[in-house]
Amino acid sequence: MAVQINPSILSADFSRLAEEAKAVEGADWLHVDVMDNHFVPNLTLGVPVVESLAKATDTPLDCHLMIEDPDRWAPQYIEAGAGSVTFHVEAAAAPVRLAREIRAKGARASMALRPATPIEPYEDLLPELDMLLIMTVEPGFGGQAFLDIMLPKIRRTRELISKHGLQLWLQVDGGVSASTIEQCAEAGADVFVAGSAVYGADDPAEAVRKLRDQAAAVTASAAWACGH
Numbered sequence: 495m496a497v498q499i500n501p502s503i504l505s506a507d508f509s510r511l512a513e514e515a516k517a518v519e520g521a522d523w524l525h526v527d528v529m530d531n532h533f534v535p536n537l538t539l540g541v542p543v544v545e546s547l548a549k550a551t552d553t554p555l556d557c558h559l560m561i562e563d564p565d566r567w568a569p570q571y572i573e574a575g576a577g578s579v580t581f582h583v584e585a586a587a588a589p590v591r592l593a594r595e596i597r598a599k600g601a602r603a604s605m606a607l608r609p610a611t612p613i614e615p616y617e618d619l620l621p622e623l624d625m626l627l628i629m630t631v632e633p634g635f636g637g638q639a640f641l642d643i644m645l646p647k648i649r650r651t652r653e654l655i656s657k658h659g660l661q662l663w664l665q666v667d668g669g670v671s672a673s674t675i676e677q678c679a680e681a682g683a684d685v686f687v688a689g690s691a692v693y694g695a696d697d698p699a700e701a702v703r704k705l706r707d708q709a710a711a712v713t714a715s716a717a718w719a720c721g722h
């Protein structure tokens with residue numbers, strides 16, 4: 495699979511969400527940060543805004559649910575137009591059942607790990623998923639510094655994906671920029687969420703293209719990506 499860049503709407507101007515979504519058309523997915531002020535100490539948007547965003551852009555929506563009780567809410571985000579739904583394993587009551595329900599409703603199922611959550615206990619769940627998200631900051635806010643201590647976890651996760659012969663996408667989110675994307679790609683990530691690095695640029699669409707070129711150049715020669 496080619497590398498993907500998913501601009502994070504968290505860093506956009508919320509008073510002009512439709513325009514901001516259009517400004518990054520050409521990106522692979524639009525990353526939509528749903529925060530409930532319980533699972534994370536911040537509050538963003540919910541189902542009605544996702545429904546409006548889905549009508550405002552042709553870019554598919556990658557909804558990252560940083561909320562409690564994703565088992566209850568995930569189906570509503572699919573009905574609102576999300577093409578991919580990410581739930582946090584720390585918040586889900588029944589992650590396998592939830593992943594199966596997301597797939598059955600026609601969306602891609604994705605599971606996220608906070609920085610302190612290890613991948614190893616979830617090895618057996620990987621075949622149930624279309625994507626795994628490794629947070630490279632504590633979830634809640636954009637513009638934080640990339641946690642480079644997450645690189646070994648990205649590497650170990652890529653090894654597990656290879657070991658099981660899975661087509662799972664490996665996403666990283668938090669502090670991804672021109673300075674950090676190559677390390678993530680080298681470690682094994684192939685889907686990159688970027689908020690401030692895209693929306694903080696003079697030309698967000700150009701920032702997406704540059705980040706994609708940077709990651710693709712690394713992936714082309716990365717040991718993990720041979721035959722990818």
Ligand SMILES: O=C(CO)[C@H](O)[C@H](O)COP(=O)(O)O
Nearest residue numbers: 502633634636637669689690
């Ligand atoms: O999930 C998130 C925060 O919880 C955001 O997607 C993430 O932080 C993106 O912003 P930036 O690229 O500026 O770090």
